[in-house]
Amino acid sequence: MDKDKFKNLMAMAKAHPNLADMDIEDIHGPWPLPLKNAQAKSNYLGIGFNVRIHDRVRDEHFTALIAMSKTNGVSDFKLSCPSTLLVTGGASRTEFDAVVEVLGQEMAQPDSLVQSVSELYGRYPKNSGCSYTALARQDKLCGHLAAALSAIQDTSPDLVSLLEQKYAELITGSGSQATASSDDNSLAEFERYMHYVPILVEGERGGGKTYDAWALARKHGFPVCLLPGHEGVEPADMLGYMVKTSAHGYVWMDMPLAAAFRSAQTRPTVLLADELLRIPQRQLSVFLTALTPDEVEGVYRLPTGRVLEVVDGVAIAEVLSCPIENLIVIATTNVGGEYAVDQIDPALRERFHVIRRDTESDKLRAILTERVKAKSWSEAIVAQMMKLFEALNTLRTQGNLKAAPTTRTMCRALTVSRRAIEVGPELYAMNLQWVARAPDGRAVVQQQELVRKAVNAAFDIKIPEPNKK
Ligand SMILES: Nc1ncnc2c1ncn2[C@@H]1O[C@H](COP(=O)(O)OP(=O)(O)OP(=O)(O)O)[C@@H](O)[C@H]1O
Ligand SMILES: [Mg+2]
């Protein structure tokens, strides 16, 4: 769609009747996006945003896509819900690789495409679908796209120029290298060890473990292979398996561990094993064996189980090896729950350098300041947020509150607020994250009251007492 039509829709977004039913959960971008032309069955390069929305009326989640690209030198804007992005909705790893290869030729720094494609991989499950297409034909927006557009406009009022500028940077490689973190020092410990030994980041939930792993990869332009840890992970989910293709019968498909080894044969690659300790110990042995270095040759080795050839009736299986310094392994784990590092098998723990990441005042303040600046709001809001953060932490230490805010929840309050004055009420609206539950399962009213008063004091506002029933 052309610029004027896009601007029209942007203006309409704010007045959409269903806006109030939508919660913005996640905004990502602007980043390089592989887009799909359904008719031409081709892929092309775009830049844009993904916005994750919770539709409260349907109680369903949607991922909206707002992007731009160039067709014959002319800016072409794209809105879509469900997202037509290739990466969402169960596309296979091999499909991504093919896309990245084709699209990477269009841009100056293909690494950042690889990076964003890997980051997207598995991030957003498939949409259930809405009447977006029918509405689009009448130049109308569904509530999800309206919510997404209006949220992005709040942070980037001149969206058209922003996308055009970012697209130009993508193609020419000009522009500042995106610095991912407010505080590059926080990555120094990773950088010190990453080429020598696998790193295990432990810490309380929402403290920036996963974020920092991605920030590290982004900073250095390393591709990322993501291995999400959960109870059901089997060796084949790490290594790979044969998949049927219509054209060639069966082909081998690498899963993250093998994909990381293959990539690390030629270049530094991050293997991000998120929530590693959720993988059952027995299954973890595959991982453990692979990360036992051959120090004489300076390599890691991984038997993938893929049959390369058959000699005299005996299958010869593939063993991948890569230089130790090329395979940057970052595992994360939550503490406080059932996955604490001190409870893991010492044989596993000793293979890692352990780094601690928690929500800490100074770092949180820096992160919030950066985010508030990006919204062009007054930095006074940061001081108010920090005041609340300290107050709730004190309440928790005194045993008057069950939990305290994390970097994640504090950041989210900024993400979902459209204006600075909404931040205090948004934080109060999160009180169920922090208050204890009574034996009947209801939130403890006294604790909710403490949160309400702390918000009122920190933000100098008057959230009224909820109606008692
Ligand atoms: N350095 C940072 N700069 C900006 N935002 C950050 C930073 N660190 C964390 N955040 C914000 O906090 C959120 C939570 O961080 P992250 O997902 O890394 O936590 P985690 O420690 O992995 O939590 P969990 O244990 O629950 O997996 C991020 O999505 C991001 O919004
Ligand atoms: Mg995490």
Ligand SMILES: [Zn+2]
């Ligand atoms: Zn929709």
